[in-house]
Amino acid sequence: MTDIIDENEPTRRDFLYITTAVFGATGAATLAWPLIHQLNPDASVSALSSVEADISSIPEGGSLKVAWRGKPVFIRRRTKEEILVAENEDVANLPHPEKDAERVKNKEWLVVVGVCTHLGCIPIADKGDFGGWFCPCHGSHYDISGRIRKGPAPTNLEVPPYEFVNESIIKIG
Amino acid sequence: MNHDHEYTPSNGFTKWLDKRLPLMRFADENMLSFPTPKNLNYFWTFGFILTLSLVTQIITGIVLAMHYTPHVLMAFDSIEHIMRDVNYGWLIRYIHANGASMFFLAVFIHMFRSLYYGSYKEPREVLWILGVVIFLLMIITAFMGYVLVWGQMSFWGATVITNLVATIPVVGESILTLLLGGFSVDNPTLNRFFSLHYLLPFVIFGVVILHIWALHVTGNNNPTGISVKDSNDTISFHPYYTVKDLFAYVVFLLMFSYFIFYNPNILGHPDNYIEADPMVTPAHIVPEWYLLPFYAILRAVPDKLMGVLLMFGSIAVLFFLPWLDTMKVRSARYRPVYKIFYFTFLISCLLLGYLGGQAPEGIYLFLSRVCTIYYFAFFLVVMPLLSRYEKPSAMPIGISNPAIDTSIEIDEIDGDLVPSANT
Numbered sequence: 244m245t246d247i248i249d250e251n252e253p254t255r256r257d258f259l260y261i262t263t264a265v266f267g268a269t270g271a272a273t274l275a276w277p278l279i280h281q282l283n284p285d286a287s288v289s290a291l292s293s294v295e296a297d298i299s300s301i302p303e304g305g306s307l308k309v310a311w312r313g314k315p316v317f318i319r320r321r322t323k324e325e326i327l328v329a330e331n332e333d334v335a336n337l338p339h340p341e342k343d344a345e346r347v348k349n350k351e352w353l354v355v356v357g358v359c360t361h362l363g364c365i366p367i368a369d370k371g372d373f374g375g376w377f378c379p380c381h382g383s384h385y386d387i388s389g390r391i392r393k394g395p396a397p398t399n400l401e402v403p404p405y406e407f408v409n410e411s412i413i414k415i416g
Numbered sequence: 417m418n419h420d421h422e423y424t425p426s427n428g429f430t431k432w433l434d435k436r437l438p439l440m441r442f443a444d445e446n447m448l449s450f451p452t453p454k455n456l457n458y459f460w461t462f463g464f465i466l467t468l469s470l471v472t473q474i475i476t477g478i479v480l481a482m483h484y485t486p487h488v489l490m491a492f493d494s495i496e497h498i499m500r501d502v503n504y505g506w507l508i509r510y511i512h513a514n515g516a517s518m519f520f521l522a523v524f525i526h527m528f529r530s531l532y533y534g535s536y537k538e539p540r541e542v543l544w545i546l547g548v549v550i551f552l553l554m555i556i557t558a559f560m561g562y563v564l565v566w567g568q569m570s571f572w573g574a575t576v577i578t579n580l581v582a583t584i585p586v587v588g589e590s591i592l593t594l595l596l597g598g599f600s601v602d603n604p605t606l607n608r609f610f611s612l613h614y615l616l617p618f619v620i621f622g623v624v625i626l627h628i629w630a631l632h633v634t635g636n637n638n639p640t641g642i643s644v645k646d647s648n649d650t651i652s653f654h655p656y657y658t659v660k661d662l663f664a665y666v667v668f669l670l671m672f673s674y675f676i677f678y679n680p681n682i683l684g685h686p687d688n689y690i691e692a693d694p695m696v697t698p699a700h701i702v703p704e705w706y707l708l709p710f711y712a713i714l715r716a717v718p719d720k721l722m723g724v725l726l727m728f729g730s731i732a733v734l735f736f737l738p739w740l741d742t743m744k745v746r747s748a749r750y751r752p753v754y755k756i757f758y759f760t761f762l763i764s765c766l767l768l769g770y771l772g773g774q775a776p777e778g779i780y781l782f783l784s785r786v787c788t789i790y791y792f793a794f795f796l797v798v799m800p801l802l803s804r805y806e807k808p809s810a811m812p813i814g815i816s817n818p819a820i821d822t823s824i825e826i827d828e829i830d831g832d833l834v835p836s837a838n839t
Contacts, residue, residue, distance in 0.1 A: 284598045285597070288604065315695050358600075362575070379697060379701075380697065
């Protein structure tokens, strides 16, 4: 053997090692993805992404609770006084400032996901210090626009995507 | 006692086996002749009690899984089926449910023993860290097991705890959906929790083996905290500690039996006998008693993310314990000042447990905050300061020699304890 090997130069063997390792790592990562992604919502869960509800029978001041994606959605027909209170609130001082108009499509109807933004409990209607909802788990108070007013919840009740199909049907999702 | 005792195979078969798989030698060295400090008190029996607790949970759990159905429509009914129809199903379930409480009771005593006698200190850091890993796995396993019952507390406990993940900025929501397999706690969640609840005890078993391995490398600590010097300080594990551990276990079983046979539901919550209803939240959501201190810490903080961070931090800080308390003297017996802070810490943890079950308002909220601050101050302020400034009291020379060790200069550190150390 008369070849002179420079120890600082990568050899063919180094190339083989690196190529093998890269192939192995890519293969492992490719296989890992199905194993992780199977944890995500499956097709049957994702398919249940919209519901329709009949709101024609709700009286003024009344509300309806419908299940959407396994969570309750509050549909509330607000009274004139409630709308006034919700609209006249000075939002600048709220923890999560949002005008009432930004939260409703028709000011008579408030549609919010009935899940406390703190840790996911369901707030109770007509309770709490602000005439809206109160979460019994950790004491968050929401007003009649579903805005957080007091307590540990960081944001207002979520407004889901919805539309009024006709006079009496609302479609959520 | 001959401590240089060497295993000698007694018959032809064991001689043959010893050359091929030294199983008997391993058992002899680790379970029978293992040299153990002769002064261990009853607080040292909890390792044995915990091992048997894990075995009890695994055996009863495997049996329960034969009758349980992990589906949202059938889970609750299958639990009632176990309670009413399955032969001795009530007994097996009550052992498993109360067994979890007993497991945690024993692990708390085990950990507070370690904290008092400085068992986490050099050279037992890895032993301690493995123990914290086991504790963490126990919490996750117990939480998932509680969800399987699919009562109201199961469901809403699962909702609240999984929602903690959503506080992670940016990716929190995606991780939550990944964890739940849906947009709320539902059948995919129940199914995977069942799968993991079956798996994790065996993972715990594996870490327990590492924990015992690490223990057998360094040997036991002891109530004096003074290292074993020679064979005069030790006795063989068998028969001395096998008998002592078994006796303690029998006493422990007496208490365990009281819960199983006379008060099997006192440690649970009555709301969990109502089937899970995703549309109605119970008025008071409380976790199982053994998680209440952590729950109190979570609720003590008005900010959502901070509360979650502090709750996880309260366990994470335990991993760093060996480097927060660097005092060479291990046992609190010779640490008069540490002892006061230690017992205050113990009381504060018990108080947090009580507060975790109360509504988070008024005096309860205030006390939760005080106790939470002390919890962290104990580890992050008191321990490092005492390591520097505390003067240990006079110590004996060794486990077998009660004479005062005059070679240790206990006054070598000049300076008194800073009075503000506990703020």
